Amino acid sequence: MxxxxxxxxxxxxxxxxxxxxxxxxxxxxxKASYPEDKEDLMEQVALKGAKxxxxxxxxxxxxxxxxxxxxxxxxxxxxxxxxxxxxxxxxGIFRLLKDKxxxxxxxxxxxxxxxxxxxxxxxxxxxxxITEKVYDEQKEAMPYxxxxxxxxxxxxxxxxxxxxxxxxxxxxxxxxxxxxYLLDKESE
Amino acid sequence: MxxxxxxxxxxxxxxxxxxxxxxxxxxxxxKASYPEDKEDLMEQVALKGAKxxxxxxxxxxxxxxxxxxxxxxxxxxxxxxxxxxxxxxxxGIFRLLKDKxxxxxxxxxxxxxxxxxxxxxxxxxxxxxITEKVYDEQKEAMPYxxxxxxxxxxxxxxxxxxxxxxxxxxxxxxxxxxxxYLLDKESE
Numbered sequence: 001m002x003x004x005x006x007x008x009x010x011x012x013x014x015x016x017x018x019x020x021x022x023x024x025x026x027x028x029x030x031k032a033s034y035p036e037d038k039e040d041l042m043e044q045v046a047l048k049g050a051k052x053x054x055x056x057x058x059x060x061x062x063x064x065x066x067x068x069x070x071x072x073x074x075x076x077x078x079x080x081x082x083x084x085x086x087x088x089x090x091x092g093i094f095r096l097l098k099d100k101x102x103x104x105x106x107x108x109x110x111x112x113x114x115x116x117x118x119x120x121x122x123x124x125x126x127x128x129x130i131t132e133k134v135y136d137e138q139k140e141a142m143p144y145x146x147x148x149x150x151x152x153x154x155x156x157x158x159x160x161x162x163x164x165x166x167x168x169x170x171x172x173x174x175x176x177x178x179x180x181y182l183l184d185k186e187s188e
Numbered sequence: 189m190x191x192x193x194x195x196x197x198x199x200x201x202x203x204x205x206x207x208x209x210x211x212x213x214x215x216x217x218x219k220a221s222y223p224e225d226k227e228d229l230m231e232q233v234a235l236k237g238a239k240x241x242x243x244x245x246x247x248x249x250x251x252x253x254x255x256x257x258x259x260x261x262x263x264x265x266x267x268x269x270x271x272x273x274x275x276x277x278x279x280g281i282f283r284l285l286k287d288k289x290x291x292x293x294x295x296x297x298x299x300x301x302x303x304x305x306x307x308x309x310x311x312x313x314x315x316x317x318i319t320e321k322v323y324d325e326q327k328e329a330m331p332y333x334x335x336x337x338x339x340x341x342x343x344x345x346x347x348x349x350x351x352x353x354x355x356x357x358x359x360x361x362x363x364x365x366x367x368x369y370l371l372d373k374e375s376e
Contacts, residue, residue, distance in 0.1 A: 035223050035225050036225055036226045036227060037223050037224055037225060037226070038224045038225070038226040038267075038268065038271065039224060073275050073276050073280060074275065075274070075275050076275035076276055076280075077275075078271075078275065079226075080226065080268065080271065083226065083266075083268065086263070087261050087262065087263050087264035087265075087266065088261050088264055088284060092261060092264075092284050095283045095284055095286065096276060096280050096283055096284065098283065
């Protein structure tokens with residue numbers, strides 16, 4: 001089996017590829033744009049986007065949206081982690097969290113859609129804490145992975161092997177749910 | 189003459205109504221939604237939105253988008269002032285600006301579109317400084333107006349008469365350009 005993942009982010013693509021390989025599902029990366037309305041919840045963005053791209057390309061596709069939520073600021077950075085990081089950087093994030101509760105969680109919603117069908121949603125969540133400094137600045141990593149230590153670990157995501165991360169990350173959880181759904185569907 | 193302003197914000201509606209009254213142009217408020225893609229610039233959001241709503245309702249409409257830009261954090265809060273304020277509040281904003289450059293500016297882009305025509309854009313800008321505390325908390329005002337002192341003034345926007353604000357605000361500037369455009373067009 002092979003599915004198409006709509007993303008421009010190679011880290012995300014590598015993560016899905018590694019997770020789906022365990023299920024013998026191949027994945028190709030495709031680039032396509034879809035509206036991400038700033039008033040919409042992540043779930044709405046993913047569902048609408050999956051339906052639109054699947055219809056347009058006339059193929060089965062998956063896409064995902066990942067948000068980050070600080071306990072100290074409800075809904076922040078929320079569905080806007082990229083925007084927030086680009087604008088205020090690590091310095092701004094540390095200013096906001098100084099002497100505050102540093103608990104946070106990542107949430108991924110993955111929407112899968114076949115042409116002519118309704119999209120299906122799979123979610124995953126990873127809880128942890130925002131660090132007080134930036135780790136692994138020299139290493140290639142997604143920005144928040146350098147300042148996030150998952151519960152039960154004592155290192156940041158950026159300091160983990162990809163296999164370790166994929167054993168529990170919110171994105172891997174969502175992708176594994178998708179994989180099981182696809183295998184069940186195939187065996188029906 | 190009468191035009192339709194697409195907004196759900198009564199402060200913005202009152203401001204346009206007051207500005208256009210000086211030009212003997214009436215304005216009615218209409219509520220309609222249009223996509224505000226989080227990857228789009230304010231100008232793109234306004235132009236696309238105006239075209240879409242004007243086509244859908246088959247009438248001439250104007251809509252606007254206002255952003256706020258801190259010198260200390262390029263592009264922030266940018267086109268997301270509402271999102272940012274709702275999530276981090278005054279406390280978060282003051283944390284970000286502590287011991288930083290407090291210069292900032294508001295920018296409004298107003299897009300006017302007649303059915304079957306291309307939209308036209310009008311801009312206005314207001315420079316000033318972010319205060320170190322919140323003023324006029326008991327008064328009805330838009331959130332950032334309580335912490336923004338325009339250049340050349342020594343009080344926040346929230347502490348001004350609406351006539352004073354309308355004599356120079358970024359939104360009034362954009363709306364006045366629109367009014368002159370409409371009057372010129374009518375006299376052609």
